[in-house]
Amino acid sequence: MAASGTHDANENYLNHEKGLWSWLTTLDHKRIGVLYAITVAIFFFVGGLAALAIRTELFSAGETIPNLGPNGYNRLMTYHGAIMVFLVIIPGIPAFLGNFVLPLHLGAKDVAFPRLNLLSWYCLLAGAAIALTSLLMGGADTGWTFYTPYSINSAPAVVMMAFGVFVAGFSSILTGLNFIVTTHKLRAPGMTMNRIPLFVWALYSTAIIQVLATPVLAITVLLLAMENIFGIGFFDESLGGDPVLFQHFFWFYSHPAVYIMILPAFGVISELITAFSRKTIFGYTAIAYSSLAIAAVSFFVWGHHMFTSGQSEVASVLFSILTMLVGIPTAIKVFNWVATMYKSSINLASPMLFAIGFIFLFTIGGVTGIFLATIATNIHFHDTYFVVAHFHYVMVGGTLMAIMGGIYYWFPKMFGKMYHEATARLSFLGIFIGFNVTFYPQFLLGANGMPRRYFDYLPVYEPLNQISTIGSYLIGIGFVFAAISILIGFIKGEKAGANPWGARTLEWTIPSPPPHHNFDKTPIITAGPYEFR
Amino acid sequence: MSSADQHAHGTGHHYAHHFESAEHEYSSSKQGIWVFLCTEILMFGGLFVGYAVFHHMYPLLFKAGSTFVDWRMGAANTVVLLTSSLTMALGIYYAQKRDAAKSGLMLLITIACGAIFMVIKYFEYSHKIHLGLLPGSWFHGSLDVTFADGTVQRVENLPLYFSFYYMMTGLHGIHVLIGMSLIFWAWLRVRKNEFGPHYYTPVEGVGLFWHLVDLVWIYLFPLLYLVS
Numbered sequence: 018m019a020a021s022g023t024h025d026a027n028e029n030y031l032n033h034e035k036g037l038w039s040w041l042t043t044l045d046h047k048r049i050g051v052l053y054a055i056t057v058a059i060f061f062f063v064g065g066l067a068a069l070a071i072r073t074e075l076f077s078a079g080e081t082i083p084n085l086g087p088n089g090y091n092r093l094m095t096y097h098g099a100i101m102v103f104l105v106i107i108p109g110i111p112a113f114l115g116n117f118v119l120p121l122h123l124g125a126k127d128v129a130f131p132r133l134n135l136l137s138w139y140c141l142l143a144g145a146a147i148a149l150t151s152l153l154m155g156g157a158d159t160g161w162t163f164y165t166p167y168s169i170n171s172a173p174a175v176v177m178m179a180f181g182v183f184v185a186g187f188s189s190i191l192t193g194l195n196f197i198v199t200t201h202k203l204r205a206p207g208m209t210m211n212r213i214p215l216f217v218w219a220l221y222s223t224a225i226i227q228v229l230a231t232p233v234l235a236i237t238v239l240l241l242a243m244e245n246i247f248g249i250g251f252f253d254e255s256l257g258g259d260p261v262l263f264q265h266f267f268w269f270y271s272h273p274a275v276y277i278m279i280l281p282a283f284g285v286i287s288e289l290i291t292a293f294s295r296k297t298i299f300g301y302t303a304i305a306y307s308s309l310a311i312a313a314v315s316f317f318v319w320g321h322h323m324f325t326s327g328q329s330e331v332a333s334v335l336f337s338i339l340t341m342l343v344g345i346p347t348a349i350k351v352f353n354w355v356a357t358m359y360k361s362s363i364n365l366a367s368p369m370l371f372a373i374g375f376i377f378l379f380t381i382g383g384v385t386g387i388f389l390a391t392i393a394t395n396i397h398f399h400d401t402y403f404v405v406a407h408f409h410y411v412m413v414g415g416t417l418m419a420i421m422g423g424i425y426y427w428f429p430k431m432f433g434k435m436y437h438e439a440t441a442r443l444s445f446l447g448i449f450i451g452f453n454v455t456f457y458p459q460f461l462l463g464a465n466g467m468p469r470r471y472f473d474y475l476p477v478y479e480p481l482n483q484i485s486t487i488g489s490y491l492i493g494i495g496f497v498f499a500a501i502s503i504l505i506g507f508i509k510g511e512k513a514g515a516n517p518w519g520a521r522t523l524e525w526t527i528p529s530p531p532p533h534h535n536f537d538k539t540p541i542i543t544a545g546p547y548e549f550r
Numbered sequence: 551m552s553s554a555d556q557h558a559h560g561t562g563h564h565y566a567h568h569f570e571s572a573e574h575e576y577s578s579s580k581q582g583i584w585v586f587l588c589t590e591i592l593m594f595g596g597l598f599v600g601y602a603v604f605h606h607m608y609p610l611l612f613k614a615g616s617t618f619v620d621w622r623m624g625a626a627n628t629v630v631l632l633t634s635s636l637t638m639a640l641g642i643y644y645a646q647k648r649d650a651a652k653s654g655l656m657l658l659i660t661i662a663c664g665a666i667f668m669v670i671k672y673f674e675y676s677h678k679i680h681l682g683l684l685p686g687s688w689f690h691g692s693l694d695v696t697f698a699d700g701t702v703q704r705v706e707n708l709p710l711y712f713s714f715y716y717m718m719t720g721l722h723g724i725h726v727l728i729g730m731s732l733i734f735w736a737w738l739r740v741r742k743n744e745f746g747p748h749y750y751t752p753v754e755g756v757g758l759f760w761h762l763v764d765l766v767w768i769y770l771f772p773l774l775y776l777v778s
Contacts, residue, residue, distance in 0.1 A: 126568035129578045194585045202578040203568065232589040236596030240717070248687030249713035251600060256686050257707035262603060266596060
């Protein structure tokens with residue numbers, strides 16, 4: 018603790034302690050958030066390179082990258098999927114932005130369990146190290162879903178990868194546990210549950226899913242490893258087991274996990290829309306409870322991944338109806354965001370550009386989700402590029418756009434400097450246009466029957482694939498601009514001041530970067546989070 | 551805030567700076583432990599769901615398998631674990647009363663019960679391994695099963711029973727070992743007289759974990775041993 022009484026005005030969480038060791042052993046949620054930011058950025062770079070390699074290979078029919086071959090392609094696709102899902106999007110918003118912002122939003126000094134918070138970062142690193150070790154064992158080639166029976170008999174690299182996912186899962190569980198307790202127990206005086214910012218509601222709903230779904234993934238990959246090593250037979254038909262049971266287990270986690278990826282993004286967008294519309298959010302309660310509703314329904318929709326697996330028709334019909342139910346709370350959010358922007362004075366800074374881009378892309382992703390939830394159309398679209406386009410519109414057009422918006426929004430708070438606005442806008446243009454050029458053609462390809470996950474395709478699909486590949490390079494250029502705008506911000510960004518956006522939540526009432534203990538005096542809350550005058 | 555403010559009344563324990571009081575820290579920690587126990591239930595839940603699915607697919611499977619396990623050993627282990635839950639609860643009670651000697655003794659008895667449980671499990675495992683009753687593809691025992699009513703029948707998928715047996719009791723056994731280590735850690739802290747009426751969170755948290763381990767066994771015992 019700083020010398021009591023005389024508080025150094027220049028003291029903040031970045032210069033409070035010095036040296037690499039102080040970062041590796043830090044218990045400060047803000048520093049742990051920064052550690053996550055660096056880690057996730059590195060994984061994103063690796064996963065992104067794999068994505069560009071995949072698109073390059075698919076630029077023309079037949080082999081495009083010399084000597085890659087179908088087996089190399091399968092590995093590329095597996096690592097792209099696994100890295101992006103488990104190491105980028107799942108920790109992306111909660112563990113990075115959430116860690117930094119959640120205690121500040123609540124008026125707390127830290128999360129409830131700072132040591133568990135640091136442990137969760139090391140779990141992610143250990144999980145990543147183990148998962149990537151599988152590369153040295155020849156590489157896993159099952160796709161990120163590890164479907165049986167193929168994964169039972171394939172190389173030991175799959176077991177290594179599964180074990181890495183198992184360990185990284187603890188990172189997710191510990192973060193979720195921490196956020197649940199922090200939200201319940203560490204709110205500032207006067208901050209009732211109906212006064213917490215919507216980002217916190219989103220993180221809280223996410224945390225519930227992380228805590229309840231991730232252990233099921235743990236037992237699933239554990240059983241898969243036992244199956245691969247000892248042949249226990251749960252998923253092996255020759256031993257009386259049932260390969261489809263694996264799909265049920267896997268999607269019981271992995272469908273809720275889709276909401277682990279998108280719910281925090283909704284929270285970020287709620288913050289951005291209200292801050293840059295300079296207006297109280299429309300329908301606070303509806304947005305807050307729709308997050309909980311999505312979390313609840315998310316546990317009962319997993320079967321929509323399995324319409325063609327031979328599950329019973331009754332189950333398929335139920336899963337189809339339940340899946341469409343998700344559309345209701347999601348649409349409630351979209352309508353409320355649009356209603357907030359209506360007749361407001363919008364500030365079109367980069368974070369808001371990404372937020373508006375999010376609404377546009379996510380709506381396309383959401384509506385095509387209804388196509389896929391409809392059993393009759395699903396049979397046609399199943400395992401085609403239509404599915405690939407759909408989930409990229411949600412995961413990239415949704416979550417990644419929200420991460421970018423959130424980074425630009427909170428960067429001034431994290432480091433006390435502004436990013437470079439012009440290059441940030443260029444990055445938005447590159448990512449937004451490039452994204453649509455990449456993935457819109459994939460809807461058409463899928464509708465025309467091009468199957469996903471193959472190294473090669475019929476020549477008739479070539480023109481649209483070439484457009485798609487060019488789009489992916491545009492996205493890459495967009496991210497280069499994003500990196501430049503952040504770098505310029507670090508090197509010579511102008512001083513941000515405490516509240517560059519005129520936003521109303523608590524983190525903007527303290528200096529940028531925040532002091533080590535966040536709040537010199539515990540704030541007393543007397544009103545909701547978005548009281549604009 | 552001076553460090554004296556962060557002193558839980560009457561013990562050497564400092565509560566962390568981001569809490570308002572020792573009670574605040576206690577209630578937060580306890581909520582965290584309960585949330586963690588939920589994750590444990592969900593993890594074991596996967597195996598219980600698997601059990602239900604295979605019970606539905608092969609109605610004879612678990613009846614057949616349970617003829618190979620000795621219910622007396624399972625019953626003995628149930629008694630041992632139930633006793634250990636009692637001594638664990640007493641260990642918490644005496645920690646709250648600041649009676650380090652009695653609390654420490656109770657925790658040691660709890661660890662001893664855990665050890666007895668593992669020894670009995672060891673004899674059960676080695677007996678089965680000796681007979682070739684191994685999981686899945688490693689099974690090389692006989693598929694002919696003598697049921698309780700004396701009829702003999704061939705059960706093709708019998709190895710699946712042992713897959714469940716080893717997965718369920720194995721995962722549970724690992725939890726027993728982790729629980730014993732945690733109780734040992736709590737015992738070390740009890741010996742240093744760290745706990746009293748205002749601070750006993752670690753003993754209680756470990757205790758809750760131990761009760762869950764006990765509870766899981768209460769379900770495993772009938773599902774694997776008594777199902778015939």
